[in-house]
Amino acid sequence: MSLKAVLFDMDGVIVDTEPLHRKAYFKTFDQLEIPVSEELYTSFTGASTKKVFETLISQFSLSHSHEESSAIKRAHFKDYFYNDEDFDLISGVRQLIEHYYDNGITLILASSATMTTINMVFDKFGLEKYFSGKISGADLKESKPHPEIFLKAAEMAGQPIENCMVIEDSTNGILAAHRAGIFCAAYKSFHTHNQDYSLANIIVSDYTELEVDKISKFF
Structure with a gap:
């Protein structure tokens, strides 16, 4: 052995990558104009992006689908991934x-x-x-x-x-x-x-x- x-x-x-996901999510929440609290965000730990947006769609009656919302979040994540100086x-x-x-x-x-x-x-x-x-x-x-x-x-x-x-x-x-x-x-x-x-x-x-x-x- x-x-x-x-x-x-x-x-x-x-x-x-957690800080990048966090920034990307909050930028997306701002864009969708939904007030996601720290407590609500913490409850999503370990959940898939799809699950996060499905929850938010029902909670805030969003007009965006989870696919559209996830695509926005992914684009922000990619931007932070390549451009965030702390990463x-x-x-x-x-x-x-x-x-x-x-x-x-x-x-x-x-x-x-x-x-x-x-x-x-x-x-x-x-x-x-x-x-x-x-x-x-x-x-x-x-x-x-x-x-x-x-x-x-x-x-x-x-x-x-x-x-x-x-x-x-x-x-x-x-x-x-x-x-x-x-x-x-x-x-x-x-x-x-x-x-x-x-x-x-x-x-x-x-x-x-x-x-x-x-x-x-x-x-």
Whole structure:
């Protein structure tokens, strides 16, 4: 047994797109002239764009369809994605990715984001060359906390699960890794709130703690 593959979640692990989604949503709410409170916005955490606008359409009797509203929101998100000066990779993650790559470890991205968003991130930050494969949960039947995405990622890496490690930041992602029987490192940042790390094998708040020599004792 030794560490041969690392399966990365994306949002909250490689990039934090939440602030961009937030800005895009609120710009859309302004445009549609609907007063969405902080409390109402918070209640949408984890919901799909379609679900958010379906809720708002019934609550505010909007004349726009959820498709039209979602298209407006997506256009704003894209604009912020390419032009927002605060948007960058999470601190230390590029160094960690390069470190694994230089040590011959196979990297697979396993994210619930759509493949379009995954490709936008890889393209903007030049990550393509480091990863052997990418899986979008949006293309799978089951989503996290179901283990399917990580089992597929291990298969894509060509490694048995005991030679793999998942890096996750959310309750559902950690649970999915646990159910897949894969060693899970939880990344806890100052952005992270109300997530349950109890099923993670280790919890870190600095990516240097996940360097090969520091985690080899677990494998």
